[in-house]
Amino acid sequence: MTAASRAALDRAGPWVDRVFRAHATLIYLFLYVPIGLVVLFSFNAGGHTGELRGVSLRWYDYALNDRFAMGALQNSFVVGFWTALIATSLGTLAALALQRVPPRVRAIFDALTYIAIIIPGIVIGIATLIFFVNLFGWVNPWLDYVWTAAGLGAPPVIGKGLHTVVAAHVLFTMAIVMVLVRTRLAGMDRSLTEASFDLFATPLRTFVQVTLPQLRPAIVAGALLAFTFSFDDFVIATFVAGPGQPTLPMYIFSSIRRGITPEINAIASMVLAVTITALVTVGLVYRRQARQAGETAAEPLALGIAEDA
C-alpha cells in the first residue's frame, strides 16, 4: 500500500478504520473463543463440562490410559501416513506424466480430478462402500473356491478395514496433490530442464536434480494436506472403516453421542497442540525458504484452503 493511498484512507476518517478493526476483533474472538474453551475445560478437575472445579491433569491421564482412544489414535496415524504417502507419490507421478499426454487425455483426467475434489465426502464414502461390498462379494466366494479346490483349509476373507479407509482417502487427496503439483509445474522455469538435457544429463538425473527440488514446496504441501484431511475425516471413515477399527474422529464422534465427557476435551486439546505445533513448524520452515525464494509465507497454508472435503 502506497503512502498516498494510505493518506486517502485516513482522510476518509478514522472511524471507518475503527469499525473495520472492531469487526475483525469480533471475528477473531468468534474463531478462537470456542477452541480456547475446549482447552480450558480439558484442565477441569470436575466431572462435568461447563462447571470449572479447579485445575488438574486428570482427564489427560484418563485419555492417555484409555485403550480405545489410544487405539483409535493409532489407527488414524496409520491411515493418515499411508494416505499421505500413496496420494503424494501417485499424484506427483501422474502430474508429471500429464505434461506429456495428448490434450484430450489431459482433459479427461482434469475432469475426473475436479469431480473427485468437488464431490462431497459423504458421496465418496457411499460410492467406495458400494464398490468394496461388491468387490468382496465377488472375490470372497472365488477365494473360497480356490482354497477349497487346492485343499488349503480355511480360505482368507477380505473385508473392510483400515486399508479400505486409505483407499477412499487416497481418491480425493491424490486429486489435490495433482492440482498442487500441476500448478507448480505450470509456473516452473523450463529452461532449467532444457539446460540439464543440453548438459547431457539423463532424464532420471534431470528429474532428481532439477525438477524435484523445484516441485518440493508443492509436494510437501500436498503431503501435509493429504495427512490432515485423512486424519480429520469422519464421514468417509464411517462408511468404509471395518468393524472394531474406528479412527480417532469416529471414536470422538461416538463418545460425543454417548454424552459429553471432559476426556474429549483432553483428547481434542492434544490433537490441537500437535496440529498447531506442526503448522507453526512448517510455517517457519516455509518462511525461511520464502525469504530465499521471494514468495509469500502464507502460501503453503493458503493452499489448504482450496479444498475441504
Added chain:
Amino acid sequence: MTSGNESAGGRGRSRAVTALLLAPTSAWYLLLLIVPLIILLVFSLGARAPEGGYAPALQLDNYLELPTRATAFFNTLWMAAGGTMLCLLVGYPLAYYLATRAGTKRTLLLVLVVVPFWTSFLIRTYAWMTILGNQGIPAIAEGLGFGHIALINTPLAVMIGIVYNYLPLMVFPLYVSLERLDKRLLEASKDLGAGRLATFRQVTLPLSAAGLLSGAMLVFIPIMGEYVIPALLGGGKVFFVGNALVDLFLQSRNWPFGSAAAIVLILVILFAVTLYLRLGSRAGIQREVSIL
C-alpha cells in the same frame, strides 16, 4: 527438448513410461470413482432387498419416493445458500480490512484466519455443543434474567456451526482478489468525485467478483454434503441430505432409495458448479476458475 533427436524406439519407451506413471491414478479413478458412480446409478433404479441392500430391478420408484425426503433437501439448500450468504457478509469486511488496512500485522492475521481451518472439523463443531448447550449461553442468559432460551438443536445452532467452520474458506479467496486490486483505481474513483459507497459498488465489488464467486463455491459445495454439523448441533431436528444418506445406507439399509438421493445431490452440486463456471467465464475470471 531433445525429443527431436530421439529414435522411434526411445519415443515408444517414453510413451510407455508415461502410461506407467498414469496407470495407478487411472486405476484409482476407474475403480473408486467411475465404477462406483455407475453402480450408484444402477442401484438408484433398483429395489430394496428384503434384508436390506440391493435387489435388481429397473424402475423409477426410488426417485418418485424422493418427495418424502423433501425436508432434508429443502433444509440443505436453504441453509447452504443462507450459510454462504452469511459467510460472505461476515467475511467480506474482514478480507477487505486484511487486504487494505491491516498493515504490518497482515500476514499474522491472515494465518490466524487459516489456522482453525487446519484443526479438527469435528472438534470445532464439538466446541459449540458446550457453548450452545443448556449449560452454556442459555444458562448464562437465564442467570441474567432473560428466561429460558433454546439454542442447541435449532436451525440457528446449525447456522452458527456452518459459519464458524466455513468462514476461512470464504475469507481467503476474497482476500486474494482484494489484495490484487489496484489501489490507484480507488483513488481515481475518489478523484472523480465518487463517494465511498459508489466507489465500493462500482470499483471494489466488481473487481473482487472473482474471489467472491470462488469463495461462494468453496463454501456452498461442502455445506451441501454436510453431515457432522446438523448431526451434532441440529440434534436430529435439523436434517440435511447427508444425514438422510447416513440413515439410508448405514441404518435402514435402503440402498436403492439412498442411491437415488445421492444421485440427486450430485446433480444439484454439478448444477451449482456449472452455474459458477458460466458466471465465472462471463466475469472474465478464467484463472480463478482453473484454480478451484
